[in-house]
Amino acid sequence: MVYAFRDIDMGELGRLVIESTVDGETRISSEVAGDPQDPMTAQRLKVFEPISEALTHRLETTLGRGRPTALPVRLSEPRGQVPVEEVYCEVCNQLVALVVFADEANDLDQLEDCARMMYMHYAWHNVPTWLIGPQYCGGPIPQRRANVLQVWPQHGPLESLRPEEFNPRIEALATQHCK
Template identity: 35%
Template sequence: MDEANSGAAWRRRGQRAAEKVGFALPAGITMKRGPASEGTAFYFRHQELGELGRARVIHDGRGHSRFVGEVAGDEADPQTAKRAELLAPLIERLHHVLDEAAGVAHVPAPPLPTPRTMTSESSGRLPIKLMQCERCGKPVARLIFAPTGTHGRGEFEDVARMTFALCTEQPLPTWIVGPGNPVDILTAADPMEIRSMVMPIWPEHGALFESSPSQFNCTIRALQDSHCGQPPKAIVIRAFASAISPTRGER
């Protein structure tokens, strides 16, 4: 895809390509165009897998451009392979459309097992709570509290992708806990009864389900019971309750 053009011309052609590709995107996949280092990028997202990755059009400043596909996630993460499987044909289709928009002959890139991997995002300041065995003090489970606005499966998968390295460094049964139900936050007398969406991500990804701290307490208690072979003292997951209630946020 080599052609000397002004930045404005490239932007116009990129927009036309984005519009054209947008009509042909598979169900559940969206694309947006934005800036990237050394050029322009097209970002793909799936409603179930979250951020898939991007295609970068890198300009060398001498009228030549290079097209690079990048899948989001860690290479060791099984979810990354799923994202790459969906992304690869989209990358090739976009490459073809951009060449067509630029008026140059399309030359397919050599086939690769997957697009190259993007740098994984850090888990940043996501609140994370380790639940400990009350007998020996060792951690038995991990709760990751998703930011406000995390509701759908794809958004939970984004959090899982950002925290994959954390889970591999210290393998523990891990769940992502979404924001508290707004109605419950306003009406519930007991923070332990505020419901939120929860998704297991380690050792495997599971289905989203709705739970409250009082309900989820049974799951944690079972892990504690089996850890040292001795029933622990009764507990309540106040960490769960405080994290999903904006008036009682715990960090």
């Protein structure tokens, strides 16, 4: 059995796995979600570890004590493709930003899940990176807002922006890079 734990702001925290072993024992494993290098993994661990320890203690009270092990990190599993726009300097053609279109991410927790899954990609490129959820609200497309989350080099707050509010940030990176 696998029990997954989510946070409304951080998305998937981790999971508790309960399984039988070949020697007839029950194994209880706790896994925090994310890459060990991702600073958000430490934040997820801070929230998930006490939950995991409390549930494990409760299970051990009923089933008997097992052998303690370190809480492992579970790397993100690829789940399809996510569109990524690479933004280049207009002068030297160097990559200056990534914009990830997380079309299925309607809330902060879903954007955080996407950020966790994309961590290796944007960390490797080492350029400012934003995740953009689907547009919401009615009206003409230029007036529709979308949730925007900067994830690299710093993790920023969730913002609700129209294209005219977000696009100048990207355009500035492309035009000001070599100035």
